[in-house]
Each structure stands twice: as structure tokens, then as C-alpha cells.
Amino acid sequence: MLNDISFILGAQRNPPAKLAMSTATVYIGAMRLAFTDSPLDHAGLNRSDAGWMDAQHRHDGARAVLFAGGALALGEDGAPLILPAREAAAMPLKWPGLIFLGLQDGAPWFAASLEPGVRERGPDFRMSAMHAPPDLTCIFARARAILLWAGRRRVCSNCGGSNEPVDGGLRLLCPSCGMEHYPRTDPSVIFLPYSGDRCVLGRQAGWPPGMYATLAGFVEPGETLEAACAREALEEIHLKALRAEYVASQPWPFPSSLMLGFMVEIEPGEVRPDDDLEDARWFSREEVRSLYDGEMARWSPRHFSISRLLVEHWLDTG
Ligand SMILES: [Zn+2]
Structure with a gap:
């Protein structure tokens, strides 16, 4: 069985042949997942000088x-x-x-x-x-x-004063009240719900015809990532999550999300899509393959989104 998704250390540019859980970088085959393995050193030890x-x-x-x-x-x-x-x-x-x-x-x-x-x-x-x-x-x-x-x-969100950039603009400081403002990153879960040899994909109105993808949503305050997956599965397709397994993450600058990718085992049952989905339904591996090899190849290049990576991961592990 083909298994060409690899997770490797940031410093190592050549992906290993077998899947290896490690840290920073995610490859699909020889292709690097977009926005991962940044060449930038953020100079955290020097930028305040x-x-x-x-x-x-x-x-x-x-x-x-x-x-x-x-x-x-x-x-x-x-x-x-x-x-x-x-x-x-x-x-x-x-x-x-x-x-x-x-x-x-x-x-x-x-x-x-x-x-x-x-x-x-x-x-x-x-x-x-x-x-x-x-x-x-x-x-x-x-x-x-x-x-x-x-x-x-x-403008300072605390007192209405005028913020000033410090640390090269990577931090804003309000001289009036002393509040520091840091760039925000919003955690979101993105996940492929599956049961046995079928998975659920959904589509939103306005997407290109025939396009289906994984489910996703922002993590709410006071919530674990696993709980966010379970809540979103219930809200979006009305099915209960049984188990969530972390796979990989991807910065997603639209505008400032960090997508945390999971495989989520759900109870089998009738999919009832939420109002914000135009459709959601069960797919077999064969159906997913023909979907992604067809029209969707144009809209969802293999290397671009973690949504696609999760789907490929599921196809490869079946
Ligand atoms: Zn202020």
C-alpha cells in the first residue's frame, strides 16, 4: 500500500520513504506542504536589540x-x-x-x-x-x-492610545498604558471524519462545482483540540466523534489561522449537514479518488492544503 506522507525534521529537506512522526515539516511524497518548513530564522534572541x-x-x-x-x-x-x-x-x-x-x-x-x-x-x-x-x-x-x-x-485596544512598533514591528507597545500587543494566531481544527472504510466530506455553497473537503472550525475558549473536533462534528454533520488523532499542522494566513489537522473516527449513521454546508455525505475510497483525480485536482493541488493531506493520508492507510 502506498504510504507517501512523511513528517520530518525542519532541517532535513529530503523526505524519508516511510512515514515518520517527528516535528516541523510535512511532505506529501516529495512535495512540501505549503507554508511549512519556513526558511526564516525569526531571530528571537536578537530582535529586541x-x-x-x-x-x-x-x-x-x-x-x-x-x-x-x-x-x-x-x-x-x-x-x-x-x-x-x-x-x-x-x-x-x-x-x-x-x-x-x-x-x-x-x-x-x-x-x-x-x-x-x-x-x-x-x-x-x-x-x-x-x-x-x-x-x-x-x-x-x-x-x-x-x-x-x-x-x-x-490604536491601543486597551486605552485608545497610539501604539508604537518595537522588535522590528513584531510587537506593538502602547506608551500610554504600557500594554504590549503581539501578532495573533488563531487555532482551528481541521479534520477528516471517518468510520470503517468510509469518510465524510462536505461542501459549502459557492465552492467550485464538485468540490468537497474536510470539516474545520475555530477552537473556542476553554476547549481542547479534541473537544473542538467533537463539537464541530456534531454541529456540522450531526454525528458523534469517538476518537481524534492528531496528524500535522499548517499555518494558514487567511488571515491568521493555525490549522491543526486530525483524523476523527465518528459513529456511523446518517449525515445531516448543518445550514452552513450545502452538502455533506459519506464517500468510499474509490469515490474520493475519482473526485480528487478529476475536476478537483485543479482547485486543490496536492501540496497546498492540509485538508488535502488528511484525505491523502486516509486514502493511503486504507
Ligand atoms: Zn494603551
Whole structure:
């Protein structure tokens, strides 16, 4: 039986032949799951040092990726606009200006949002990310999540004062009340419900015709990941979860989720989709294979989402 999903250490770029539970990186065959195995060193030990951060801005190899209206800004060649950091700093930037993302092979990356009208806005960010080289996809994702967060927090949510960027913009500090604001990551569970040799997939209205995927939802305060899976299974398809097994995670910068992927064994029974699903039903492995090899191959490339990884995992372990 084919089993080509591997979980390997971040430093190890060549996936092993067999599945091995380890830490950071997820591969499907030789393809790296999008947004995983980032090449960036976040420089957590240095970024609070203002002198060190100044040196990063002056670094000859410093680059900045620029955004326009939530999408990647485009250069005159139609490619994502990546400039030397000094040139980017001279452009009309939205508050808080250049944000430090991390180091790639010792060279700093920054990001910023351009004021409206400065440069053309690229296509939908998800489409851009789907087609960018894997390392750039990680950099773009981190940039977008942090820029969206910072852009909405110029005003302190505690006292209404004016926040100031510190640590290269990776932290905002309100001088009036002293409150520190950090970029947020919202945990979400994403899971494939299964029983025996069948699984349940659902679809939302508005998705491309014939597209079905795993179920997902945000984790609520006071909830474990397993409880979130069980609650979502009950809410979305009205079936009881029996067991949840963690598989892998994926940062999902739309805008700031961390998708925590599970296989969830559910009781067999009638699937009754919730109102926010257009359809949900049981599928056999053969049905899932023909679905994903057909029209859906265009909408859900194998490497892009953890939803697809969970489905492939289930197909391979049957
Ligand atoms: Zn404040």
C-alpha cells in the first residue's frame, strides 16, 4: 500500500520513504506542504536589540516584500514586488512601515504595505501563494499575517492610545498604558471524519462545482483540540466523534489561522449537514479518488492544503 506522507525534521529537506512522526515539516511524497518548513530564522534572541535591528535595515542583502490592498504588490514585470529594503523604505508605506520577518541564510527579510494607488495589486493572495516557490510562499504568508495584524492595531485596544512598533514591528507597545500587543494566531481544527472504510466530506455553497473537503472550525475558549473536533462534528454533520488523532499542522494566513489537522473516527449513521454546508455525505475510497483525480485536482493541488493531506493520508492507510 502506498504510504507517501512523511513528517520530518525542519532541517532535513529530503523526505524519508516511510512515514515518520517527528516535528516541523510535512511532505506529501516529495512535495512540501505549503507554508511549512519556513526558511526564516525569526531571530528571537536578537530582535529586541535596537542596534542589531538597525544593522539589519542597513544590511546589503536586506530585502522587502511589498503588499497592496492585502495582496502582493506587483512590479512592472508583473511579478511580486520584492525590493532592496532601503528602496522599499523610501516608498509611501502604511503604518507601521517596514516589519522585520526574519533571516534567510543570514540575510534579513522585511515586509510592508504600500499606500493605496502606489502599485498595482496582484491577484487573490491564495492564488499567488499556490503558485509561488515554497520558500517564498512561507515568507509571503508570514508577511501577510503580521501586516494584517499590525495594520489594524495602530490604536491601543486597551486605552485608545497610539501604539508604537518595537522588535522590528513584531510587537506593538502602547506608551500610554504600557500594554504590549503581539501578532495573533488563531487555532482551528481541521479534520477528516471517518468510520470503517468510509469518510465524510462536505461542501459549502459557492465552492467550485464538485468540490468537497474536510470539516474545520475555530477552537473556542476553554476547549481542547479534541473537544473542538467533537463539537464541530456534531454541529456540522450531526454525528458523534469517538476518537481524534492528531496528524500535522499548517499555518494558514487567511488571515491568521493555525490549522491543526486530525483524523476523527465518528459513529456511523446518517449525515445531516448543518445550514452552513450545502452538502455533506459519506464517500468510499474509490469515490474520493475519482473526485480528487478529476475536476478537483485543479482547485486543490496536492501540496497546498492540509485538508488535502488528511484525505491523502486516509486514502493511503486504507
Ligand atoms: Zn494603551
